[in-house]
Amino acid sequence: MKIAYLVNQYPKVSHSFIRREIAAIEDSGLSVSRFSIRSCESELVDPEDKLELQKTQIVLGVGVLGLLFNLLRVAINSPILWLRGLFLALKIGKASNRGVFYHLIYLAEACILLNWLRKSDITHLHAHFGTNSTTVAMLCQAIGGPPYSFTVHGPEEFDQPISLSLTEKINRAAFVVTISDFSRGQLYRWCNHQQWKKIHVVRCGVDNYFLNSPTTAITSEPNLVCVGRLCEQKGQLLLLEAVKQLASEGLQCNLTLVGDGSLRPEIEALIAEYRLEQHIKITGWASGAEVQKYIMNSRAFILASFAEGLPVVIMEALALERPVVSTYIAGIPELVKPGVNGWLVPSGSVTALAEAIHQVLQFSPDKLEQMGKAGHDSVKQMHDVVQEASKLINLFRDGQKSLEVQHRQQLNQ
Template sequence: MRVAYLVNQYPKVSHTFIRREIAALERQGATVLRFALRGWDAEVVDAEDRAEIGRTHYLLRDGLLSLLGAAFTQALASPQRFGAALALALRMSRRADRPWPYHLVYLAEACALVRALRGSGGAGQLHAHFGTNAAEVAMLAHALGGPPFSFTVHGPEEFDKPQFLGLAEKMRRANVVVAISAYGRSQLWRWAALADWPKVRVVHCGLEAGFFGDEAVAPSSAARLVCVGRLCEQKGQLLLVEAAGMLAAEGLDFELVLAGDGEMRPDIEAAVRRLGLEAKVRITGWISSAQVRGELVAARAMVLPSFAEGLPVVIMEALAVGRPVLSTYVAGIPELVRDGVEGWLFEAGSPAAAARAMRACLAAPPEALAAMGQAGRARVLARHQIDTEAARLLAAWSEAQAVAGSVT
């Protein structure tokens, strides 16, 4: 199967799961063409991500005039299809979170994508990651005569504004819609027509075999907790710093590592200074996948006090190396982490609840941490191996195309 992947920004430091999925599809014999609307918005620190830059076609690389040229060519070559796609783009702009000029740009990007696909030898399936603008471009490309399209919904953004994103229309026109958790599927079913429910498949994000290693790493004796993720409002790092302040006020000895970077870093640094936690909290900035694994191995456990989520890949990564996870009862997280089995779950939005879980983890004996880590590793091995999940994705596309062929 020849598959074209479309992502808004690629490669991106927080989207290594897309790279892993593409690599797994290629291991199973698929040819994957990479397309992105634009490039990266931060330093690309991972060598594998840097290699992906040369494999990716960027639709906005040649500027607005190139997009306009693609649209003009498409309108001349197939005026009827172009008119239908134009009407669809304008319909998607009604009640949208962005005004109609953006949707005309999406149409021009779709024209450029169709042209680029034709120049690359074509594809039998077009797949977008995230149900936002990339999914709309894929849908418009299909309306212009491009291949059948599908998209993966991760959340939480799509779940925050499904009507403004036209999610129901995208699901109606797609041949497959992917949710990364049962929770995600339930949220998509809320907005999909009943006839479209069978299109929604659960395909987990996954890890490559090399990330697991041969066995779980023995638990660290250090009183160190690590939080991995973009420094942003939905991940809850500000709350985590408040919880750390509570533990410090009790005289507990610990280190908290915030692995990542993002728009809320100045606010988080200010909170660290306000609470006098400079000696206990360390912010790494963006780091590579190998460095993330190193931080996880060096920690007692991973803590993620998220307010909104899909199902964080970093939780899988922590459990894969035998580290318990402290996180919230949010979205798909309880599908992977069970309280008292693979770690500790606590109420979202409560610094006191986060502090209780952190206190319990810091006091837990090594054998309890090791048992949680082993349980977590087994659960990830059973549910989140990327080659297994990529096979499910290929099967979903094949089934959808077979059904379409029988109907035709």
């Protein structure tokens, strides 16, 4: 059995959990080929991501001529299968916000992928995210490629289920993986109950780099950290308001925003407007080692998101024995337990966020360390990447056995 992974952008700064998952699968003895629709090489800062890029084939790296050539080659060599893929592309393209034209491009990408998968003798294709990558995987299967599965993270899949043809993707998949009980329930909404048995929870995981990393004691310094892409849905704008409120009350708070993104200019402007230059700094993208240092230099980790799946960085912070302040959304309450390993506040509430931060700043280091240790235990139990990858490997193997049975039945007919 040979597995291939397909992601829209891989490796990527925010996709270290996929890299860990692949590594755990390979450590089990399975072969994994990496494919990405497009490259984001210019953003990479982590040495491990740069090494992973060397193992990854980029579909759009073939250029426009390569897309057209492979599209025509499949059409000539396998006209019936190609037409089946074309009809599927037209069907889902008409329902999509992106339209038919983009789905014809996805079909061309599927033709390229089909050739690469055949050359590598791939028996199963797994995509991460139920968006463009799974569209290409589904089209690839339609034109003669291997069975596919995909991991749904949310929230985009649940925001646009019809436009993304989520039901069609579930129906055609060998199985579907999702990262939390919450997201499994959301998927149940968009498929017939007869499909529910193919939907499985495999949680994102952290490895020994976080689970067994030596931690440092929490100090009395009022340091807080937020790691994530600088964008509206991560809630950094609300976090700035909360820090402003605390500063006006005379509380010292040092917040480090680790990450970058489209909202950075606006965040920098608001920091200046609120006169928080002495309270807040932005680091830009950081390597895994740097992220770990920022987290361990803090009293607590904060993520004020109002649109998420279940952020891996929360797992990383808890694994490093730092309590977490986050919001009551999606899968986050499955991991962050108020009063045990962190705080949860209603998303969008600056007042509640400021109150939670106030408690973090007032709690003793001993109390915060107790909460951090409880968080580490929760992550080790629920989000060990080796444990979670083993569940995925079993699904791959069960799928392979089913194919072999079907093949034997066809031979005996």
